[in-house]
Amino acid sequence: MKIQYRLWLGDEGEKVLGNGPVALLKGIASTGSLSASSRQMGMSYSKAWHVIRRLEQHLGLELVVRRVGGSRGGGATLTADAAELIERYEVFCEEVEQFIENAYSEHLGDWLESRGNRNPD
Numbered sequence: 001m002k003i004q005y006r007l008w009l010g011d012e013g014e015k016v017l018g019n020g021p022v023a024l025l026k027g028i029a030s031t032g033s034l035s036a037s038s039r040q041m042g043m044s045y046s047k048a049w050h051v052i053r054r055l056e057q058h059l060g061l062e063l064v065v066r067r068v069g070g071s072r073g074g075g076a077t078l079t080a081d082a083a084e085l086i087e088r089y090e091v092f093c094e095e096v097e098q099f100i101e102n103a104y105s106e107h108l109g110d111w112l113e114s115r116g117n118r119n120p121d
Contacts, residue, residue, distance in 0.1 A: 001112065003104045007096055016058045021051050022089055025082055028064060034076040061085070 008018030027037025
C-alpha cells in the first residue's frame with residue numbers, strides 16, 4: 001500500500017496555491033507565454049489569467065509581467081518573487097512528502113505490513 005495525498009494552500013476555504021498554479025507558472029517561465037503555458041495544461045487563456053490574478057491577490061505578490069503584443073508579439077515573464085515562490089513551494093512539498101512517508105511508516109505502514117504477513121491457520 002502507498003500513501004496518497006493532495007497538498008495546497010488555501011484562503012477562506014478557497015484553494016490558492018498548489019501543483020496546478022505552480023505548473024502554470026513554470027510553464028510561463030519555460031515558454032515566455034501564458035497562452036502557451038495554458039495550452040500545455042489544457043486550460044483556457046482566460047482561466048489561466050484568473051488563476052494568476054487570484055494567486056497574486058491572495059499572496060500579495062506580483063508574479064507575472066505581461067508584455068502586450070505588437071510587431072514583436074506579446075508574452076509574459078515571471079518576477080523574481082514568482083521564481084522564489086516556485087522554488088520554496090517545491091522544497092516545502094518535498095519536506096512534507098518526506099514527513100508524511102515517515103509518519104505513515106512509523107504509525108501505519110510497518111504495522112500493516114507486519115499484520116499482512118501473518119499466515120492464517
